[in-house]
Amino acid sequence: MTFSSVAVLGLGKVGHLAATLLSSSGFDVVGIDQRPLDSATSPFRTVGSVDVASSALEAELTDVDAVLSCLPYHLNVGVAETAHRLGIHYFDLTEDVPTTERIRQLAADSAGVMAPQCGLAPGFVGIVAASQIATFDRCRSVRMRVGALPQHPTGLLAYAFNWSPEGVVNEYLNDCEVIEGGERKWVSPMEWHEIVHVAGTRLEAFTTSGGLGTMCETYHGVVENLDYKTMRYPGHMELMNFFFHELLMREHREDAGRILTHAKPPVDDDVVYVHVAAEGEREGRLGRAEFVRNYLPKVVGGVRSTAIAWTTASSVVAVIEMVRDGGLPDSGFLKQEDIDLDAFLTTRTGAHFLD
Known part of the structure; x- marks a missing residue:
């Protein structure tokens, strides 16, 4: 057409x-x-x-x-x-x-x-991960990590709501689909904590909803382990679990979004961290593919734009x-x-x- x-x-x-x-x-x-x-x-x-x-x-x-x-x-x-x-x-x-x-x-x-699902995650990182999977005869794992963060964080949360608060609350509270040991399953958000380093910066990563798009369906039976996590500065996950679960803000999503945005408004100097890595075999030899970037604000379309934008x-x-x-x-x-x-x-x- x-x-x-x-x-x-x-x-x-x-x-x-x-x-x-x-x-x-x-x-x-x-x-x-x-x-x-x-x-x-x-x-x-x-x-x-x-x-x-x-x-x-x-x-x-x-x-x-x-x-x-x-x-x-x-x-x-x-x-x-x-x-x-x-x-x-x-x-x-x-x-x-x-x-x-x-x-x-x-x-x-x-x-x-x-x-x-044509944004950054889901979206671009899925395109990157698929390109990595295609290079292996057998792919044992794909790990997709993305974080949109302030360059100069303050406070214990070390965060700024440069993205939709509704979207952030949604991904922090909804269950997450993964492939683990060849099995498609659903796991809780804000769990599976790990430490990741990008460009010398120490970050934490944890499960959040939606970042894989349709990849679990596509790669079930092809990739043995597949998951998506959000990256934040260390300590963020524990505080957000306290906010949503101990204070029961999970029962008041709209209010939660307003409170968090009021406390941590958007910033102009942000950074987007991307870490996509796949492991598998090529001609019988184990190998690893990595796509690791930190994207900063820049002039796009004649206008200075935040990294997440x-x-x-x-x-x-x-x-x-x-x-x-x-x-x-x-x-x-x-x-x-x-x-x-x-x-x-x-x-x-x-x-x-x-x-």
Whole structure:
């Protein structure tokens, strides 16, 4: 199908940057938000004061070829269902497992591609891990670790909410799928504690929900051990377990998000740590593949962007470019592990990960 126009829903830091990058890549972009907007300040057309949870959204999407949702995860199913009715492509950044399952059901008879989980994790790290798995005759383990953190942490939590508080609370409290000893299973979040070092920085890692996307299904019977963990500065996990479980804030997720964001607001000087490692055999010899990076803020699309904003926005825009250019299917459900890493990195936007 012809693919030249994209609506971007939610013009926060990530959404606005994604819309800017799409415009730079030759797409006709319209940015849509519930807030009133001033089009004169954007490099793309904008529409404000739209209730994306209402029937008004369908009218806004009638004349576009695709929609990218940068909205809170609980709004994505409604957007995906609208995209499905209109027969247009759908992309999002969600890590929420039930949301993804519903989108996958829609993809069974979709006219366009249905591509959730196109952010950093799930998303880019899954593409990296799949490229590592493919180099082994037998893969015994894949460990995926990601942390979005302040460069200059303060306080015991040593954290700043540069990402959606709803998303962070969700991944801290929902069960996590893994493959352990060849068996697919669900484990509790904020457990399996370990120490990881990236670029000389000591970090802790622990289980969180959603970062693997569909990889457990794809690699069951292929990889013996597969898991995803979030990285934080040491001591964070113990404090968050106290907050959610001993203080019972797990029963008040919305309040928890507000309290945490008020205490630890976003910062401009952040860093994204990525540590993906796979082990296995090649021609009978045991080997290890590693992808270890620390990404810092930089100028992207003419604007200085936080590390979490540009890594997330670049991930999804690169995938959208690949669909437009014929490098990926244009209908059905898209798994991140089916995306070729080298092709991803040669896109206009995916190349930001090489800088």
